[in-house]
Amino acid sequence: MTIHLMAKSTVAMAKLAALTALTSAFVTAPAWAQNFPISAAQRQTANEVAQKGVPLSELTADAPDRYTIKSGDTLWAISGIFLKRAWRWPELWGMNLNDIKNPHRIYPGQILVLERKDGFASLRLKGEQSDPPTVKVSPRTRYEMLSDSALPTLRSNIIEAFLAEPVIVDDAGLRAAPRIVSALESRVLITKGDRAYARGPDGSPMLDDQPREQQYRVFRNATPLKDPTTGEVLGYEAQYVGKAKLVRSEATTVVENRDGSQSMALVPATIDIMAAKEEMRVGDRLLPEPPRQIQTYTPRAPDGKVEGRIVSVYGNAVVNAAQNQVVAINRGTADGMEPGIVLAILNDGASVVDRSDDSRPLMKLPDERNGLLMVFRTFERVSYALILEITDSVRVGDRLINPRQ
Numbered sequence: 371m372t373i374h375l376m377a378k379s380t381v382a383m384a385k386l387a388a389l390t391a392l393t394s395a396f397v398t399a400p401a402w403a404q405n406f407p408i409s410a411a412q413r414q415t416a417n418e419v420a421q422k423g424v425p426l427s428e429l430t431a432d433a434p435d436r437y438t439i440k441s442g443d444t445l446w447a448i449s450g451i452f453l454k455r456a457w458r459w460p461e462l463w464g465m466n467l468n469d470i471k472n473p474h475r476i477y478p479g480q481i482l483v484l485e486r487k488d489g490f491a492s493l494r495l496k497g498e499q500s501d502p503p504t505v506k507v508s509p510r511t512r513y514e515m516l517s518d519s520a521l522p523t524l525r526s527n528i529i530e531a532f533l534a535e536p537v538i539v540d541d542a543g544l545r546a547a548p549r550i551v552s553a554l555e556s557r558v559l560i561t562k563g564d565r566a567y568a569r570g571p572d573g574s575p576m577l578d579d580q581p582r583e584q585q586y587r588v589f590r591n592a593t594p595l596k597d598p599t600t601g602e603v604l605g606y607e608a609q610y611v612g613k614a615k616l617v618r619s620e621a622t623t624v625v626e627n628r629d630g631s632q633s634m635a636l637v638p639a640t641i642d643i644m645a646a647k648e649e650m651r652v653g654d655r656l657l658p659e660p661p662r663q664i665q666t667y668t669p670r671a672p673d674g675k676v677e678g679r680i681v682s683v684y685g686n687a688v689v690n691a692a693q694n695q696v697v698a699i700n701r702g703t704a705d706g707m708e709p710g711i712v713l714a715i716l717n718d719g720a721s722v723v724d725r726s727d728d729s730r731p732l733m734k735l736p737d738e739r740n741g742l743l744m745v746f747r748t749f750e751r752v753s754y755a756l757i758l759e760i761t762d763s764v765r766v767g768d769r770l771i772n773p774r775q
Contacts, residue, residue, distance in 0.1 A: 423490030430454055433484060436496070441478045446669055446758070452484065452493070455773065537589065537657065538605040538749035544592050546571045547655040551638050559649040562612070567638035568656060575620035576639035584616040585659035586641070588650055595752055597700045598679045598767040604700055604751040607682070611654060612646040668710045669744050669758075671773050676701065676713060678770035684754065691764040693757050697743065699770060702751040711745045713755070716769040717762060737769060 433452045481496035548570040553560045560566050570576040578584065592606030618640040625635045643650065678701040683691040691697050701707050719735030741760030745753045757764055 423487070423492040424453070426486060426489055426491055428453055428455075429491055433491075435484050437482045437484075439478050439480045439482065443478070448482070452491075537587075537608045537610070538595070538752050539592060539608055541592060541594075541606050544589065544606060544608055544655055547589075547657055548576050548586070548639075549656065550588070550641075550650060550652050550654045552652060559651055560643055560646075561649050562643050562646040564643045565617075566614070566641050566643060566650070568614075568641050569620060569636070569638050576616060578616050578619040578639075585644070586614045586616070586656035587659055588612045588614055588643075589655050589657060591653075591655075595681050595698055598681060599700075604681065604702075605749060607684075607698065607752075608655070608657075611648050611650050613644045613659070614641040614656060615644055616640075617642055667744065667746060669712045670710055672706065672711050672713070674706075674772070675775065676705075676770065676772045678705075678713065680715075680764065680766055680768045680770065681752065682766060683764075691757055693741075693760050695757050695764075696754055697757065697764065699743075699745070699753050699755055700751070701770070702753050703748050704750050707745050707748045707753045709746050709748065712742055712758070712773055713745070713770040714742055714773040714775070715740045715757075715760065715764055716771060717765070718767065718769065740764065740768070742773060743770070 429452060430450075437448070437451060439448070482493050483496050485492050485494065548568050550560070550566050550568050552567045554565050557564070568576060588611050589608035590611050592608045594603045595605055595607050596603055616639060620639045621637040622634050623637050624632050627633060641656075678699050680691075681698040681700050684696040684698060699707075699713075716737040717740045719737045721732060721734050723730050724733050740762050741764065742758045743755040743764075744758055745755045747754040
């Protein structure tokens with residue numbers, strides 16, 4: 371944290387010292403703010419590159435001699451400015467290892483200088499200071515967290531919504547989840563601010579017995595995700611429609627019948643709708659809100675060979691996807707997928723007839739690399755990935771491989 375003040379007297383300086391001490395005692399950067407992961411393999415790659423640099427053949431054709439880091443930049447974006455393959459950002463770090471001890475601690479305003487020598491390239495920070503330049507402000511006290519302005523590897527705001535929305539379950543799992551059974555005044559559609567009623571599965575009523583408020587995500591019936599090659603169902607994608615909180619537990623009560631007799635009746639749990647992506651209805655299912663996690667991503671190629679396919683485009687009825695869209699792939703934790711893994715997208719080569727040959731043989735054109743995607747959320751047999759860059763539209767069924775292959 372930096373604090374910049376201008377004081378014009380000894381008294382003001384004394385006040386400043388007291389204020390600085392007090393502020394330092396109570397305002398600290400979050401522990402996770404710069405705790406971005408750096409794997410042993412990435413550090414080893416950086417150390418190897420630091421010895422001699424990156425071959426000039428790995429530089430982009432228009433790599434600049436110097437680059438001033440701007441607000442909004444990411445390590446991925448800067449790597450793409452200097453290197454042909456942006457996912458190799460640890461090599462960019464290695465090019466500058468002497469100046470930058472932590473690749474996540476570079477800041478807007480710093481200048482990277484590209485140096486070429488003996489067939490190799492390296493980077494250095496202009497000047498000796500690796501910290502951001504000091505800016506004086508006046509007349510009031512201001513402070514900023516340096517950790518907030520440090521460059522992330524990848525901007526996660528693009529995928530934040532998808533971290534909460536899609537969920538992969540088996541069909542039986544979703545059917546066993548609590549469900550909305552009614553709404554006030556017998557409404558058919560329910561939205562934010564409405565009150566509704568829900569029941570847990572048989573033998574597991576919804577009870578308000580926790581010290582904290584119980585919140586739920588509301589999902590529509592699950593859609594099967596099928597492997598494009600085998601047709602096998604890999605899991606069921608539940609459609610996120612909103613959020614709810616539990617207000618009252620389920621219970622039972624005694625009701626008077628018309629003939630004067632009494633019988634037991636169920637009293638469903640009361641829920642209030644806190645957010646709605648679209649209108650909810652009777653039959654929608656509720657799953658507990660998971661603890662909020664601070665997720666960071668370190669784009670990297672997988673260690674071994676990968677063969678996969680795109681299963682679906684999330685949230686769309688179409689089969690084509692564009693840049694910054696989310697897709698489901700047919701590889702999950704069971705296949706070694708982890709958040710941050712980058713895969714190359716291949717367009718299937720078309721099958722065409724050679725009309726220049728009188729025998730008209732059938733030809734299969736080669737698969738061509740079309741772009742990159744990054745896995746950010748994993749389930750056992752399915753993962754969600756963000757399309758980072760493409761040259762043409764991405765289609766359901768497109769192949770996925772290790773970008774090193």
